[in-house]
Amino acid sequence: MENIPFRSDRVVDELVQFNQNLSKGVKNLLDADEISAGVTPREEVYSEDKLKLYRYQPSTGVVQNKIPTLIIYALVNRPYMTDIQENRSTIKGLLDTGQDVYLIDWGYPDRADKYLTLDDYINGYIDRCVDVMRERHGVDKINILGICQGGVFSLCYTTLHQDKVKNLVTMVTPVDCKTPDNMLSHWVQQMDIDAIVDAMGNLPGEMLNWTFLNLKPFQLMGQKYVSMVDIISDEKNVKNFMRMEKWIFDSPDQAGEAFRQFIKDFYQQNKLVEGGLRIGDQEVSLKNLKTPVLNIFAEQDHLVPPDASRALKKLVGSKDYTELSFPGGHIGIYVSGTAQKTVTPAISDWLNARG
Amino acid sequence: MSENNPWTEQWFKAQQQFVDAWTDMARSGNAGGASQADLWAKNFDAWRRSFEGRGQPDAEVALRKCMDMGREYFAMAEQVGKLMSQGSNPVDAINQWLEQMKQALGQFTGMPGFNGAAVNDFMKQWFSPSANWQDMVSQLTPMNQAMWQMPGMNTSVFNLGEAIDPLGKILEAPGVGYFREPQEKQQRGLQLALEYQEANYRFNQAFLRVALESIQGFQQRLLGLDSDTMPQSLRELYDLWVEVSETHYAEFAMGEEYQGLYGDMVNKLMTMRKHYSEMTDDFLRALNLPNTREIDTMQERLQQLRRDNFALKREISEIKATLAQLVGKPAAKPAATAKPAAKAAAAKKAPAKKAAVKKSKVTRAKAGA
Numbered sequence: 001m002e003n004i005p006f007r008s009d010r011v012v013d014e015l016v017q018f019n020q021n022l023s024k025g026v027k028n029l030l031d032a033d034e035i036s037a038g039v040t041p042r043e044e045v046y047s048e049d050k051l052k053l054y055r056y057q058p059s060t061g062v063v064q065n066k067i068p069t070l071i072i073y074a075l076v077n078r079p080y081m082t083d084i085q086e087n088r089s090t091i092k093g094l095l096d097t098g099q100d101v102y103l104i105d106w107g108y109p110d111r112a113d114k115y116l117t118l119d120d121y122i123n124g125y126i127d128r129c130v131d132v133m134r135e136r137h138g139v140d141k142i143n144i145l146g147i148c149q150g151g152v153f154s155l156c157y158t159t160l161h162q163d164k165v166k167n168l169v170t171m172v173t174p175v176d177c178k179t180p181d182n183m184l185s186h187w188v189q190q191m192d193i194d195a196i197v198d199a200m201g202n203l204p205g206e207m208l209n210w211t212f213l214n215l216k217p218f219q220l221m222g223q224k225y226v227s228m229v230d231i232i233s234d235e236k237n238v239k240n241f242m243r244m245e246k247w248i249f250d251s252p253d254q255a256g257e258a259f260r261q262f263i264k265d266f267y268q269q270n271k272l273v274e275g276g277l278r279i280g281d282q283e284v285s286l287k288n289l290k291t292p293v294l295n296i297f298a299e300q301d302h303l304v305p306p307d308a309s310r311a312l313k314k315l316v317g318s319k320d321y322t323e324l325s326f327p328g329g330h331i332g333i334y335v336s337g338t339a340q341k342t343v344t345p346a347i348s349d350w351l352n353a354r355g
Numbered sequence: 356m357s358e359n360n361p362w363t364e365q366w367f368k369a370q371q372q373f374v375d376a377w378t379d380m381a382r383s384g385n386a387g388g389a390s391q392a393d394l395w396a397k398n399f400d401a402w403r404r405s406f407e408g409r410g411q412p413d414a415e416v417a418l419r420k421c422m423d424m425g426r427e428y429f430a431m432a433e434q435v436g437k438l439m440s441q442g443s444n445p446v447d448a449i450n451q452w453l454e455q456m457k458q459a460l461g462q463f464t465g466m467p468g469f470n471g472a473a474v475n476d477f478m479k480q481w482f483s484p485s486a487n488w489q490d491m492v493s494q495l496t497p498m499n500q501a502m503w504q505m506p507g508m509n510t511s512v513f514n515l516g517e518a519i520d521p522l523g524k525i526l527e528a529p530g531v532g533y534f535r536e537p538q539e540k541q542q543r544g545l546q547l548a549l550e551y552q553e554a555n556y557r558f559n560q561a562f563l564r565v566a567l568e569s570i571q572g573f574q575q576r577l578l579g580l581d582s583d584t585m586p587q588s589l590r591e592l593y594d595l596w597v598e599v600s601e602t603h604y605a606e607f608a609m610g611e612e613y614q615g616l617y618g619d620m621v622n623k624l625m626t627m628r629k630h631y632s633e634m635t636d637d638f639l640r641a642l643n644l645p646n647t648r649e650i651d652t653m654q655e656r657l658q659q660l661r662r663d664n665f666a667l668k669r670e671i672s673e674i675k676a677t678l679a680q681l682v683g684k685p686a687a688k689p690a691a692t693a694k695p696a697a698k699a700a701a702a703k704k705a706p707a708k709k710a711a712v713k714k715s716k717v718t719r720a721k722a723g724a
Contacts, residue, residue, distance in 0.1 A: 010589075011432050011589050026418065120662070183608055187614065190614050191622065195626055196625050199625040201647075204495055207495070210484075217604065221480075221487075
């Protein structure tokens with residue numbers, strides 16, 4: 001430890017530089033317009049309660065897959081992560097490679113939605129959206145792309161409605177929720193979920209924010225803002241930073257009954273692996289899922305560890321199972337430049353190859 | 356936002372003073388009594404306030420967070436820089452700084468009511484989970500704020516023994532007479548509030564212990580570095596500290612202890628909140644006003660009605676489709692009437708796979724009709 005090169009005067013120089021960057025950046029921050037969320041043109045084709053089903057405007061000059069794809073996002077956070085900016089958009093990437101893309105926006109549940117169950121979400125909302133798409137396109141089956149918790153819903157839905165799903169893509173989806181590296185799961189094992197739902201009604205988004213930020217508190221609540229000062233003098237960087245910041249803190253409340261069942265069945269009792277999962281009056285066993293599956297996970301995912309997703313391979317009954325490993329994190333898989341070049345084209349190639 | 360307004364000039368003046376003060380300190384080792392990090396934050400905050408309301412709320416929040424982290428960053432620089440300017444070599448300066456932090460933190464060990472709020476130096480970041488938790492709890496449980504203002508509640512009864520427990524006697528007093536039940540509910544509420552505070556205290560004390568261990572870990576990590584891996588700048592030193600802290604935190608957070616402490620704290624909070632909600636319900640009922648229980652009942656019934664309604668709609672569609680087939684007319688909306696394969700299987704008591712195939716054929720036939 002003899003060669004630490006910094007001296008008092010260098011420390012002062014660093015601080016002066018920090019100060020200057022911050023001073024310049026204040027203007028950019030305060031001049032930033034309201035951050036827009038979702039950039040690709042779309043139209044609302046169906047709505048029910050707070051749910052809206054959007055169809056994205058297809059790219060021109062691209063041969064389009066006749067089977068439309070439904071993106072089912074998590075109830076946690078907001079789906080505009082998949083379309084956060086023009087050059088960082090999973091949705092635009094899918095459109096540009098020939099997919100006809102629909103997305104379910106769950107909206108912001110309030111107290112009136114407290115009694116929505118997983119059955120209501122999966123056999124109700126999702127099933128009706130799928131039927132709308134089948135009818136619009138005159139097809140028996142559609143493609144589904146499920147993301148994170150939405151991937152879990154997609155697995156359950158596809159298992160129960162295989163006559164309506166042609167191909168299933170799951171992205172960063174927790175299947176085995178008890179892998180040793182799953183911090184989220186570790187935290188909820190001794191929680192009395194009934195007490196939480198009974199006390200709160202719906203689970204407040206603030207609690208989810210707290211939980212997610214505290215998975216890596218020093219990076220997410222400290223270092224991020226120190227590092228921001230390095231880039232703050234660039235107007236474009238400021239806008240990108242603010243887009244991400246808006247998304248991170250945009251956490252809808254979770255409908256109480258659905259949250260109760262999701263945490264107990266998947267995170268505490270790991271029923272996709274252990275068995276015994278029921279959605280409504282039907283049992284869900286992944287070995288009955290025969291639909292082609294593309295399972296994509298992120299190698300540095302701190303929310304859904306890759307092993308939690310990889311577990312699907314051994315559980316699913318489909319003979320057409322493909323895995324895609326992405327060298328990044330839970331968010332990078334949608335927004336990084338690498339993801340735009342690798343993940344989205346791979347999804348389209350896989351879907352197009354299956355008609 | 357104009358770049359040439361008086362505030363900008365003042366800010367640049369303040370910056371110049373700041374740089375002069377730092378340079379002075381670096382030369383002489385004399386900090387002049389006042390914390391430069393605090394002065395910086397004060398100046399910056401005053402400058403920032405002059406623009407309040409001119410930017411988007413999200414941007415102002417981000418700016419405040421930058422400023423808060425800037426203060427911590429400057430505090431680190433100040434402490435290390437001060438020690439270096441007093442003659443210590445960088446290695447010794449960092450070690451002295453770490454020792455000072457250990458000493459400052461150590462005084463909170465076992466301190467009644469400790470929740471991290473009193474930690475003022477750079478190590479405050481270790482207690483951001485705790486501070487954010489307190490903020491969140493305040494938002495979610497408004498009754499909690501009033502509760503801690505009551506005599507005896509805020510002076511913490513934990514760890515001091517029963518002899519000086521100011522509330523113990525009250526909570527143990529048996530309920531009597533006509534108001535026995537409300538009295539017992541109030542006693543129970545206070546008891547639950549105390550239990551939550553104890554759980555919160557245990558959680559924070561565990562954080563404190565791990566924070567102290569992380570300083571030790573940081574010192575060891577620095578000792579293990581060579582000239583190639585040694586931090587080259589203040590930022591690199593900070594980044595290394597983040598890395599080491601995150602590692603210590605992750606080990607703690609993935610352990611049995613954390614799982615138990617966190618689970619217990621959440622459960623105790625929720626039990627308390629539920630109890631006070633029930634007391635509020637009793638109060639509203641006495642005023643002949645609707646309460647949570649009644650609204651819950653209505654919402655649950657309404658949700659069931661909606662499910663029944665969708666099921667009936669589906670059945671009607673299926674009956675219409677069947678009728679249309681019988682009279683030779685095409686079904687209007689075949690896709691929307693398709694039943695889940697598993698449900699069809701259950702209805703026919705046939706294997707799911709068979710039913711799925713059959714249903715698929717039927718749907719295709721209808722679509723093609």
